[in-house]
Amino acid sequence: AYVEQDLHEIYEGEVRYARDAFEGLRLMDALMGVKRGVPGVELPPLKQRRVPKRTATSAAGAAGPFLVAEPEEGGRSDVAVDAPVPAPPFWGTRVVKGIALKEYASWLDETALFKGQWGLKDTETIETDGRPRLRGWLDRLHTDGLLEAAVVHGYFPCVSKGDDLIILDEFGGERTRFTFPRQRRGRRLCLADYFRPEESGETDVVGLQVVTVGSRIGEETARLFAADAYREYMELHGLSVQLAEALAEYWHARVRTELGISESDPASMAGMFRTEYQGCRYSLGYPACPDLEDRAKIADLLRPERIGVHLSEEFQLHPEQSTDAIVIHHPEATYFNAR
Structure with missing residues (x-):
């Protein structure tokens, strides 16, 4: 939806999303068919958003600001500092x-x-x-x-x-x-x-x-x-x-x-x-x-x-x-x- 709704709105040409390279080839075949006027060939419809688009106001209410949580305070992780160090076969x-x-x-x-x-x-x-x-x-x-x-x-x-x-x-x-x-x-x-x-x-x-x-x-x-x-x-x-x-x-x-x-x-x-x-x-x-x-x-x-x-x-x-x-x-x- 980000590609086919959001980007499609701001880009003047065709914008389509392909899950993998093979789907990309199928899309390009359809696009070239359309450009050449092949009868019955058309691009697939744009994918629709399945959930409402999240906006700054919708996250915190119509009148409230969009707040980003600050990172938690803290230092180093709890990873052990005394794990055995192996000897390499060479340097x-x-x-x-x-x-x-x-x-x-x-x-x-x-x-x-x-x-x-x-x-x-x-x-x-x-x-x-x-x-x-x-x-x-x-x-x-x-x-x-x-x-x-x-x-x-x-x-x-x-x-x-x-x-x-x-x-x-x-x-x-x-x-x-x-x-x-x-x-x-x-x-x-x-x-x-x-x-x-x-x-x-x-x-x-x-x-x-x-x-x-x-x-x-x-x-x-x-x-x-x-x-x-x-x-x-x-x-x-x-x-x-x-x-x-x-x-x-x-x-x-x-x-x-x-x-x-x-x-x-x-x-x-x-x-x-x-x-x-x-x-x-x-x-x-x-x-x-x-x-x-x-x-x-x-x-x-x-x-x-x-x-x-x-x-x-x-x-x-x-x-x-x-x-x-x-x-x-x-x-x-x-x-x-x-x-």
């Missing part, structure tokens, strides 16, 4: 190239692929159409050599101070720091709380990683798009994104093993996807660490150009099928919204 960075598809293919989240990326909603369609097409794509990726999976990762000494995570150099001085948002209510969580505070006199460890499945698969998706092969384009693009995520999850599991905290890993892959293990992997741009400019600090520490990954002026990773992450070992680490 600094390592590069791993030529990772075979069979090593991380089992980490592919098929639910996210079929339902989220490919728009397949029912089990029958997934089994009769989606799964055979997935097998075909994986065979093609392997046969055509479209995957160039690689990782650069590392372990760095660190401490926390307030909302900051401070990365230390070999002499204990500050190398760089990340400043994370803190919840204004509730537990007042902040990523910095998962590390030993500076005043403790102890040093903690943080993991950083950048993974990529390479540029060839992106070049193939671009070729399909240019050839108007939109279904194949959408399928391969969605698969490439999920394969990059699968590689990131696979490597996170490797990191947990190297840190000696993998004993609690669940036996099933479903449990892995529900993050039922110790620690957490936070990608830049998500609620707990939303500042994309921090990617420049990770790039400075890891030098991902060694695996063909570069940072744009807008702090986007290229190739697109790449992800970065801050890996935290603390047993209380979890995903949260920092607002």
